[in-house]
Amino acid sequence: MGLFDYFKASRNTATVARDRLNILIAHERAQADQPSYLPALQQDLLDVIRKYVDIGDDDLKLVIDRDDDCEILELNVTLPEAVT
Amino acid sequence: MARIIVITSGKGGVGKTTTSAAFAMGLARKGLKTVVIDFDVGLRNLDLIMGCERRVVYDLVNVIQGEARLSQALIRDKRADHLYVLPASQTRDKDALSMEGIESIFDELKKTFDYIVCDSPAGIEHGAFMAMYHADEAIVVTNPEISSVRDSDRILGLLASKTKRAAEGLEPVKEHLLLTRYSPERVQMGEMLGVEDVQEILALPLIGVIPESQSVLAASNSGVPVVLDEKSDAGQAYADIVARFLGEEIPYKFIDVQKRGIMSRIFGG
Numbered sequence: 001m002g003l004f005d006y007f008k009a010s011r012n013t014a015t016v017a018r019d020r021l022n023i024l025i026a027h028e029r030a031q032a033d034q035p036s037y038l039p040a041l042q043q044d045l046l047d048v049i050r051k052y053v054d055i056g057d058d059d060l061k062l063v064i065d066r067d068d069d070c071e072i073l074e075l076n077v078t079l080p081e082a083v084t
Numbered sequence: 085m086a087r088i089i090v091i092t093s094g095k096g097g098v099g100k101t102t103t104s105a106a107f108a109m110g111l112a113r114k115g116l117k118t119v120v121i122d123f124d125v126g127l128r129n130l131d132l133i134m135g136c137e138r139r140v141v142y143d144l145v146n147v148i149q150g151e152a153r154l155s156q157a158l159i160r161d162k163r164a165d166h167l168y169v170l171p172a173s174q175t176r177d178k179d180a181l182s183m184e185g186i187e188s189i190f191d192e193l194k195k196t197f198d199y200i201v202c203d204s205p206a207g208i209e210h211g212a213f214m215a216m217y218h219a220d221e222a223i224v225v226t227n228p229e230i231s232s233v234r235d236s237d238r239i240l241g242l243l244a245s246k247t248k249r250a251a252e253g254l255e256p257v258k259e260h261l262l263l264t265r266y267s268p269e270r271v272q273m274g275e276m277l278g279v280e281d282v283q284e285i286l287a288l289p290l291i292g293v294i295p296e297s298q299s300v301l302a303a304s305n306s307g308v309p310v311v312l313d314e315k316s317d318a319g320q321a322y323a324d325i326v327a328r329f330l331g332e333e334i335p336y337k338f339i340d341v342q343k344r345g346i347m348s349r350i351f352g353g
């Protein structure tokens with residue numbers, strides 16, 4: 001890498017900004033479309049599952065998908081690796 | 085049929101008032117009957133940018149509360165035949181804007197004007213809602229900067245859900261992206277989000293790009309909408325936006341770095 005490339009690469013904060021915004025805005029748009037009870041439901045589900053298995057906040061994903069005329073509540077739980 | 089255009093952004097200080105003044109003046113100079121309304125009640129500024137601050141007698145709130153007739157509050161611009169300014173109140177707060185009051189003002193203005201330009205306050209509170217509620221079109225003023233882009237996206241969500249057009253299930257508000265305070269040099273250096281980046285993130289048609297320009301401060305110092313400074317880059321860019329808005333096809337200017345000597349480009353001179 002030449003000297004000028006180095007300057008260019010180290011200064012390219014615009015790319016960082018773009019990537020952060022892409023992630024953030026996708027997330028915020030998805031949230032804006034979600035029903036308002038979703039965070040509370042997510043918390044309740046976490047509490048129930050944690051009675052049995054120890055999972056982290058990020059291990060449970062709850063999303064509502066809309067098909068043409070039906071809504072699907074999709075729940076994904078990642079269980080910790082079994083200790084053998 | 086009159087069109088109502090809101091100049092909005094979410095984030096403060098990005099150039100809404102500068103744009104409202106320039107855009108309204110540009111429309112009027114094309115011979116279109118235009119009124120520009122300051123919705124920033126409590127922090128009125130449009131009168132200064134338009135250079136009519138000493139002619140304000142009555143304001144928007146006076147009209148809404150029945151203390152003055154609309155015709156008494158409208159200030160006729162001395163530079164353009166078809167341009168009027170409706171100032172905001174400096175002393176009250178934004179809650180003085182009632183839905184019914186605004187509605188009846190719009191009904192009356194629609195009888196006379198071709199274009200009604202609404203300068204929105206920053207934020208997503210009552211005043212911003214009042215400014216956007218009746219809009220047919222929205223110019224979303226955005227700086228190439230991360231928090232401004234995020235706030236613009238938020239405003240787009242509100243335009244799609246909290247306006248009269250949304251409430252009544254009509255055709256949605258027509259949205260335009262206006263990028264302001266743009267520095268092609270800094271974009272080229274990778275220090276600033278580029279036009280394509282912002283446009284891709286917000287997924288909006290671009291109405292124009294206003295460069296970061298010293299002429300904007302000079303214009304506001306003297307109370308002259310910058311579009312009247314025909315020699316300036318920002319003035320030309322605003323004139324192009326008006327033309328594009330009216331359907332002309334105009335190539336985008338001030339997006340690329342002006343050709344300069346190779347040395348000055350390397351050393352950012």
Ligand SMILES: Nc1ncnc2c1ncn2[C@@H]1O[C@H](COP(=O)(O)OP(=O)(O)OP(=O)(O)O)[C@@H](O)[C@H]1O
Nearest residue numbers: 096097098099100101102206265295296297300301
């Ligand atoms: N293209 C530009 N180049 C340089 N300075 C600019 C440009 N556009 C706006 N400014 C400056 O930015 C500041 C804010 O502009 P303006 O008042 O139009 O923003 P605003 O969005 O209306 O702010 P507020 O949210 O407070 O109402 C002013 O000092 C103005 O001179």
Ligand SMILES: [Mg+2]
Nearest residue numbers: 100101124129
């Ligand atoms: Mg303003």
